[in-house]
Amino acid sequence: MRAIVVDSARARPEVREVVEPTAPAGGVVVRVLATGMCRSDWHAWAGHDDIAFPHVPGHELAGEVAAVGPGVERWQVGDRVTVPFICGCGTCGWCRAGEAQVCPHQQQPGFTHWGSFAAYVALHAADTNLVALPAWLDFATAASLGCRFATAYRALVRRARVTPGEWVTVVGAGGVGLSTVMIARALDARVVVVDRNPEALDAARRLGAEAALLADGTDIPVAVADLTGGGSHVAVDAVGSEQTCADAVMSLRRRGRHVQVGLLPPVDGHPRVPMARVIAWELDLLGSHGMAASDYPGMMALIEDGSLQPQRLVERTIGLEAAAALLPEFDTAKVSGMTMVDPTR
Ligand SMILES: [Zn+2]
Numbered sequence: 401m402r403a404i405v406v407d408s409a410r411a412r413p414e415v416r417e418v419v420e421p422t423a424p425a426g427g428v429v430v431r432v433l434a435t436g437m438c439r440s441d442w443h444a445w446a447g448h449d450d451i452a453f454p455h456v457p458g459h460e461l462a463g464e465v466a467a468v469g470p471g472v473e474r475w476q477v478g479d480r481v482t483v484p485f486i487c488g489c490g491t492c493g494w495c496r497a498g499e500a501q502v503c504p505h506q507q508q509p510g511f512t513h514w515g516s517f518a519a520y521v522a523l524h525a526a527d528t529n530l531v532a533l534p535a536w537l538d539f540a541t542a543a544s545l546g547c548r549f550a551t552a553y554r555a556l557v558r559r560a561r562v563t564p565g566e567w568v569t570v571v572g573a574g575g576v577g578l579s580t581v582m583i584a585r586a587l588d589a590r591v592v593v594v595d596r597n598p599e600a601l602d603a604a605r606r607l608g609a610e611a612a613l614l615a616d617g618t619d620i621p622v623a624v625a626d627l628t629g630g631g632s633h634v635a636v637d638a639v640g641s642e643q644t645c646a647d648a649v650m651s652l653r654r655r656g657r658h659v660q661v662g663l664l665p666p667v668d669g670h671p672r673v674p675m676a677r678v679i680a681w682e683l684d685l686l687g688s689h690g691m692a693a694s695d696y697p698g699m700m701a702l703i704e705d706g707s708l709q710p711q712r713l714v715e716r717t718i719g720l721e722a723a724a725a726l727l728p729e730f731d732t733a734k735v736s737g738m739t740m741v742d743p744t745r
């Protein structure tokens with residue numbers, strides 16, 4: 401099959417013929433018909449994850465089941481499916497409770513094994529992780545859900561439990577941030593968005609943010625308090641830095657809920673968090689990590705009734721060759737919106 405292969409960290413990605421995967425026990429092989437490119441793919445290419453090379457990246461996908469391994473009960477060849485980027489083992493207590501996003505034995509296509517920048521990809525524990533696509537949902541829209549929208553949906557719906565009319569501050573208007581703006585609007589929440597990039601703020605406004613704050617040295621918490629009558633009910637740090645985390649926490653009103661979505665690896669030790677405010681104002685600090693297949697029906701209901709239109713984020717569709725050329729630059733490429741890859745091109 402054709403695939404984008406990376407031979408070592410930071411090596412030039414090449415499109416070439418490799419051996420097709422076979423369906424593992426309990427798993428399937430999916431023929432990839434749409435797969436999104438995101439910054440995590442760039443991190444994998446750059447060697448920031450614990451990855452075995454040569455490697456095939458790609459983790460946001462939709463397609464058709466092409467082969468079914470032994471022990472799979474729910475799926476057949478030809479089924480239209482997608483999958484969250486975190487695949488649980490299917491057998492532990494967390495997976496059985498529908499919480500595969502925190503499975504201790506989780507797999508992630510494009511990280512723990514070869515991913516979806518290829519004609520075919522193997523997926524494990526299919527009965528737990530696969531999601532059937534309704535007839536009205538196209539492959540590209542479905543692929544766009546697996547990483548950024550799933551993360552945003554879980555953060556706002558399952559973790560922060562946002563209710564209509566509440567103020568949500570979204571710090572960071574990149575992929576996850578814009579998805580968070582769109583989910584918040586679909587939930588009838590009011591959105592303040594914060595970013596260093598004026599163009600990103602414009603995009604957030606077009607997607608429904610009511611107010612936009614340029615992080616140019618402005619005191620963000622004071623500005624949010626002015627806009628929202630004392631602070632937002634919910635804040636999401638979609639960037640992942642000590643500064644953005646603190647801005648989000650300090651932008652909350654009393655009893656507010658903070659959700660940390662942007663990754664904060666302890667490269668310089670653990671980040672400082674304004675815990676005095678957390679205690680005095682009884683703030684909730686919540687982590688959010690992807691989403692399990694069991695949470696998809698709620699997100700799909702928002703799409704079916706038209707309140708969430710994820711396809712508005714998809715800006716372009718390219719083939720494998722163009723995707724291979726784009727990947728090393730993806731960290732700095734000024735691409736707004738989402739890049740979708742069609743491996744059949
Ligand atoms: Zn598990």
Ligand SMILES: [Zn+2]
Nearest residue numbers: 438440460547
């Ligand atoms: Zn992603």
